[in-house]
Amino acid sequence: MPELRKDPILGRWIIISTERGKRPTDFIVEKNRIKGGFCPLCPGNENTTPPEVLSYGQKVPAPNTPGWSLRAVPNKYPALVIEGDLGKVGEGLYDKMNGIGAHEVIIETPDHNESFTHLPPDRMIQVFWAFRDRITDLSHDPRFRYVMVFKNYGAAAGASLEHSHSQLVALPILPRMIVSELDGSLSYYKYKERCIFCDIIRQEISQSVRVVCENDEFIAISPWAPRSPFEMWVLPKTHSSSYTSLGEKSFPRLTDIFSECLQRLDKCIPNVPYNFVLHTSPLRSQPLEHFHWHFEIMPKLTMVAGFEWGSGFYINPVPPEDSAKYLREVKL
Amino acid sequence: MPELRKDPILGRWIIISTERGKRPTDFIVEKNRIKGGFCPLCPGNENTTPPEVLSYGQKVPAPNTPGWSLRAVPNKYPALVIEGDLGKVGEGLYDKMNGIGAHEVIIETPDHNESFTHLPPDRMIQVFWAFRDRITDLSHDPRFRYVMVFKNYGAAAGASLEHSHSQLVALPILPRMIVSELDGSLSYYKYKERCIFCDIIRQEISQSVRVVCENDEFIAISPWAPRSPFEMWVLPKTHSSSYTSLGEKSFPRLTDIFSECLQRLDKCIPNVPYNFVLHTSPLRSQPLEHFHWHFEIMPKLTMVAGFEWGSGFYINPVPPEDSAKYLREVKL
Numbered sequence: 001m002p003e004l005r006k007d008p009i010l011g012r013w014i015i016i017s018t019e020r021g022k023r024p025t026d027f028i029v030e031k032n033r034i035k036g037g038f039c040p041l042c043p044g045n046e047n048t049t050p051p052e053v054l055s056y057g058q059k060v061p062a063p064n065t066p067g068w069s070l071r072a073v074p075n076k077y078p079a080l081v082i083e084g085d086l087g088k089v090g091e092g093l094y095d096k097m098n099g100i101g102a103h104e105v106i107i108e109t110p111d112h113n114e115s116f117t118h119l120p121p122d123r124m125i126q127v128f129w130a131f132r133d134r135i136t137d138l139s140h141d142p143r144f145r146y147v148m149v150f151k152n153y154g155a156a157a158g159a160s161l162e163h164s165h166s167q168l169v170a171l172p173i174l175p176r177m178i179v180s181e182l183d184g185s186l187s188y189y190k191y192k193e194r195c196i197f198c199d200i201i202r203q204e205i206s207q208s209v210r211v212v213c214e215n216d217e218f219i220a221i222s223p224w225a226p227r228s229p230f231e232m233w234v235l236p237k238t239h240s241s242s243y244t245s246l247g248e249k250s251f252p253r254l255t256d257i258f259s260e261c262l263q264r265l266d267k268c269i270p271n272v273p274y275n276f277v278l279h280t281s282p283l284r285s286q287p288l289e290h291f292h293w294h295f296e297i298m299p300k301l302t303m304v305a306g307f308e309w310g311s312g313f314y315i316n317p318v319p320p321e322d323s324a325k326y327l328r329e330v331k332l
Numbered sequence: 333m334p335e336l337r338k339d340p341i342l343g344r345w346i347i348i349s350t351e352r353g354k355r356p357t358d359f360i361v362e363k364n365r366i367k368g369g370f371c372p373l374c375p376g377n378e379n380t381t382p383p384e385v386l387s388y389g390q391k392v393p394a395p396n397t398p399g400w401s402l403r404a405v406p407n408k409y410p411a412l413v414i415e416g417d418l419g420k421v422g423e424g425l426y427d428k429m430n431g432i433g434a435h436e437v438i439i440e441t442p443d444h445n446e447s448f449t450h451l452p453p454d455r456m457i458q459v460f461w462a463f464r465d466r467i468t469d470l471s472h473d474p475r476f477r478y479v480m481v482f483k484n485y486g487a488a489a490g491a492s493l494e495h496s497h498s499q500l501v502a503l504p505i506l507p508r509m510i511v512s513e514l515d516g517s518l519s520y521y522k523y524k525e526r527c528i529f530c531d532i533i534r535q536e537i538s539q540s541v542r543v544v545c546e547n548d549e550f551i552a553i554s555p556w557a558p559r560s561p562f563e564m565w566v567l568p569k570t571h572s573s574s575y576t577s578l579g580e581k582s583f584p585r586l587t588d589i590f591s592e593c594l595q596r597l598d599k600c601i602p603n604v605p606y607n608f609v610l611h612t613s614p615l616r617s618q619p620l621e622h623f624h625w626h627f628e629i630m631p632k633l634t635m636v637a638g639f640e641w642g643s644g645f646y647i648n649p650v651p652p653e654d655s656a657k658y659l660r661e662v663k664l
Contacts, residue, residue: 003651005556005557006557007555007556007557008516008520008528008532008556008557009512009513009516009517009520009528009529010512010513010516011516012557012644012645012646013557013645014557014558014559014645014646014647014648015645015646015647015648016648016649016650016651016652017647017648017649018649018651024562024600024601024658079639079647092535092539093528093531093532093535094535094556094557148639148642148643150637150638150639150641150642151638152637152638157637157638158635158636158637158638159637167638167639169639169643171643171645175642175643175644175645176643176644176645177641177642177643177644178643180341180342180644181341181342184340184341184342184343185341188340188341196340196341196425197341199425200340200425203424203425203426207424223339224337224339224340224426225337225338225339225340225344225345225346225426226346227346230356268356269356275637275638275641275642276638277638277641277642278642279642296641296642298638298641303490304490304636305482305484305489305490305491305607306482306483306484306489306490306499306607306608306609306630307411307480307482307499307501309482309509309607309609309628309630310480310482310507310509310607310609310610310611310628311480311501311503311507311508311509311510312344312507312508312509312512313344313345313346313347313503313507313508314344314346314347315346315347315349315411316346316347316348316349317348317349317350318348319335319348319350326355326356
């Protein structure tokens, strides 16, 4: 059973994923690389993954057989496990709990060689639906407080399989980053009685210099204080705290802007490794006036070294105004 | 002039280091690697670095010429620059200031091929003295609030030069990580009227399972909630909030335990890339009852990917009890 442990000074949680237990010799030539050869995510290999929890595109439902256009399955090597109780206990001044959670893989396409960036809109839209469907489903489990949806693209960004996929992790505690965002935006709201993200959108539209692209419903910006060159945030223009409240009509607009952002990035820096993460409100929370869901897209272009580890500061060699200009002006 | 920018939601600062300005094409084949060939840190090449701010070991002082055993110089490509005022201004709801600070390189040995891990004690001790001397000197500049001392060893941990060196950055603001540690330890102190680090040391000694090694003055542990396999913290056993108050007699004991930690790590995972960071109290602060200076040593063995970026959680495949056991039992 994996274990969740809390740093007693910082309140930072870490997952001891004993399922992946390793001895020192396992690290000697450790380098992340994409596994070639047999692909467990390809059609025909459905029996090599745990049974699916979602599939789209089959005319007649036939679970775990080819014919799907998108499929979600539990991760075969999960960081957290689904069965068990939380088992919160102390050990002297330390806190821990069982590593309970869900860890799922969303297989974005049956085609092994198709990249997410270049999925046609009618196929990419399914990925955004899958995020919503899985979050909604997992929100019924009272043990979980948050679902973290993310994608690692490219070995340098942490991907270990080539076949296009994203992931989600359902967590029994609110992650520290989301707590910080909720706290930060709440303290702004208390002072101004306005959502800070809505204010950011207003300022970005009026200043124009950090806008990458926009449509009637969404805006993509290079944020004011980006951790990485070419970082982008995609936000709905109308206030909304939860991704799961996104209406059917908005999915094509989200798909359009997201696809455009990734294509612009790919034109600027071909095949750049990246991560994206969905930031949304905690499971089962009421609509929040102060929080605003969004995606953060982080190209993997700089290193986290001693200075960043120690300070929590990031050093970024490209001002976001320059990033936005490059991204905006590149020919698609 | 580099710029410091504050994320308005999280309060996280980032450095836009325009001195290192880059266009998208500069990233296309970007991979961190150690530069070979000419070494600006070797004796005889003193004129290729900015003039030194410190040197040890010369019988007759002769700045910027060979004969030194340790040398500190400003970084030739600094993330922050030393001249100028802070220039704090707002831009709508955003905050920024000039990227004022010091960025120095501590050249730990004249011998290009000598590693920090294997420096003889009478040479390693100079490095710890240099940290103290440089922090003390920089504390006289009222613009600076903190000096972050760190080392990146190996390309994967962010080093770009082979010649053994560590770095320091003097900052005009308190880094978020240190603020979190100060806040976390203060809230414990308010409740218990004890230093949480002192309590951790007591618990670790009594439990024994996470102790790597100790002597009469220092202890090295695998922390309860480590971000990375084989992470180690080195702490003084007697309460002290500031590294600069370390007395002359304690330097040999610090050198002994630090050297032993790195040698044990190197025996477990030969030549592993790592970072270490000194955590100490802010410049010019009074002695703090709640904070306890220490070093954190982080081997570079796992990746920071989408999940970590989004959550602030870390996934660690090795329990610290196992790490400590491997480190403790390996033959030196």
